[in-house]
Each structure stands twice: as C-alpha cells, then as structure tokens.
Amino acid sequence: MSVDQDELRNTAKQLRVLYEELDEAKYEKPPAPTESRMGSNSQKGPTYPMPIWTLSDDVEFTSLLSEYVNDAARFVKPEGEYYRDGFGRDGIKMCRWIAWNAGAIAELDVADVMLDELKHQVRELDMRLKRSRPFQPAGKEEAWLTARSICYTLRQQGYSVTPELLRKWAERGRVKAKIGENRSNLYHLKEVADELSRRGVISKKGTSIFQEPSY
Numbered sequence: 001m002s003v004d005q006d007e008l009r010n011t012a013k014q015l016r017v018l019y020e021e022l023d024e025a026k027y028e029k030p031p032a033p034t035e036s037r038m039g040s041n042s043q044k045g046p047t048y049p050m051p052i053w054t055l056s057d058d059v060e061f062t063s064l065l066s067e068y069v070n071d072a073a074r075f076v077k078p079e080g081e082y083y084r085d086g087f088g089r090d091g092i093k094m095c096r097w098i099a100w101n102a103g104a105i106a107e108l109d110v111a112d113v114m115l116d117e118l119k120h121q122v123r124e125l126d127m128r129l130k131r132s133r134p135f136q137p138a139g140k141e142e143a144w145l146t147a148r149s150i151c152y153t154l155r156q157q158g159y160s161v162t163p164e165l166l167r168k169w170a171e172r173g174r175v176k177a178k179i180g181e182n183r184s185n186l187y188h189l190k191e192v193a194d195e196l197s198r199r200g201v202i203s204k205k206g207t208s209i210f211q212e213p214s215y
Contacts, residue, residue, distance in 0.1 A: 003111045009102035011118045016095035017152040018125040023092065024146060024182070061121050062089040068114040069094045076104045144178060144186035153189060159196060169195060 066089045078086075078097065087094050098105060098114070105111055145153075147163035154161055166187055170177035175191040 002107045003115050005102045005106035008106050008111065008115050008118070009099045011115060011122060012095045012098035012102065014152075014155065015118050015122050015125070016092055016099065017148055017155070018122060018129060019091035019095060020148045021129055021146075021152065022125060024148065061125070062091045062094070064117060065091060065094055065121065068110050068117060069097065071110045072098075072101075072105050072108055072114065075108055076101050142188045142190055144180070145189055146180065147185055147187060150187055150189050150192055154192070154196075161192070161196070166192065 066087060069087055073087075081093075087097070095118075098118070105114070147166045150166065151161050151163060163185075166175065166177075167185060169175045169192075170185060170187070174195050175187055177185045177187055180186045
C-alpha cells in the first residue's frame with residue numbers, strides 16, 4: 001500500500017530532529033527534584049533521572065524503526081555511507097535515509113506501517129522531550145536553546161530553517177549566539193523569529209528557506 005511521499009519525507013525529517021534532541025538530552029544534567037507546594041502527598045518531579053529514560057527510549061524506538069528500515073532496504077538499495085556502514089540502529093541516520101528515499105519507499109508494502117511508526121514516535125518523543133526542554137518563567141531572561149530545538153519549534157509554526165542558516169546569521173550579527181557546554185551554538189528563539197519577520201520569510205511546512213538573500 002503506497003503512502004504520500006511528502007508526508008513520509010516530512011515526518012521522517014521531523015522525527016530526525018527529535019532524535020537529535022534526544023541525543024543531546026543523554027548528556028545533559030538531570031534537573032534537581034522539586035517538591036510541589038500542594039502538600040507532602042503530592043508527587044515530586046521529575047519521577048526518574050533524564051539519562052535513564054533517554055537511553056531506554058532510544059533503544060526501544062530505534063529497534064522498532066530498524067525493522068521497517070531493513071525491510072525497505074531490501075528493495076531500495078542503500079548507497080554511500082548507508083551501504084558502507086549500515087544503519088547501526090542510529091535513529092538520526094535511519095530518518096535521514098527515509099527522507100532521502102521517500103519517493104521509492106512510499107511505493108513499498110512496508111510504507112504504511114513505517115509511516116504509522118514514524119508518527120507514533122514523533123508524538124511520543126515530543127511529549128517526553130517536553131520534560132527536558134528549558135522552562136522560561138515570565139519576566140525572566142529568555143533561555144538559550146540549541147539550533148536543533150529552535151529549528152524544530154519553528155517548523156511546527158510553518159517555518160523551515162536549518163542550523164547552518166542560524167550559524168550564518170550569527171556570523172553576520174543578525175542574531176546573538178553563545179557556545180554551549182557541548183561546544184554547539186545556542187540562540188534566543190525570539191531573536192530568530194524577529195529576524196524571520198524582518199525578512200518577511202514565512203514558508204509552508206517542508207519548504208526550506210536556506211537559500212537566503214546575499215545581503
């Protein structure tokens with residue numbers, strides 16, 4: 001049963017961003033437990049350390065996804081690094097391969113269940129990762145976010161940007177950036193949104209705006 005290749009491609013890209021965020025969460029320090037003010041009988045949070053759930057979820061989701069990817073790879077032959085190194089149950093690599101070959105995969109029998117699994121993982125990972133995303137109290141300084149987090153957030157609003165574009169804007173002084181603990185750039189979401197608004201760039205979901213004006 002064939003599926004819409006654009007839906008398959010965009011869902012795979014969306015899941016890839018979440019896998020990248022999950023990968024980052026493995027190396028972040030878990031937040032200190034806090035006690036609710038509602039009383040001693042209220043549950044404390046978080047209920048389990050971040051590294052444990054990130055590792056277990058990664059194994060669970062990539063194991064399921066690899067079954068469908070390996071099935072598809074019997075008909076859509078992997079090339080380049082995918083042929084040379086395999087997928088290795090790497091969620092980011094598998095999603096990238098699905099997106100790149102969405103047209104051919106969409107015609108396979110496995111496409112329907114693969115798309116269902118991609119959508120399921122997007123819902124589940126997005127819900128679980130919300131627990132680890134920085135909370136920004138009202139009136140406080142805006143949180144610094146990774147390029148991946150900002151790109152994902154904006155994609156949900158209809159914008160399509162890339163970490164490379166954010167880096168270029170930072171180099172040109174369009175937005176501020178600072179180096180995070182893992183040596184990756186951090187940005188303010190509001191500044192990125194303001195820059196998009198200034199340029200009048202409002203794209204449909206799945207439409208890249210990486211080819212920006214040269215000024």
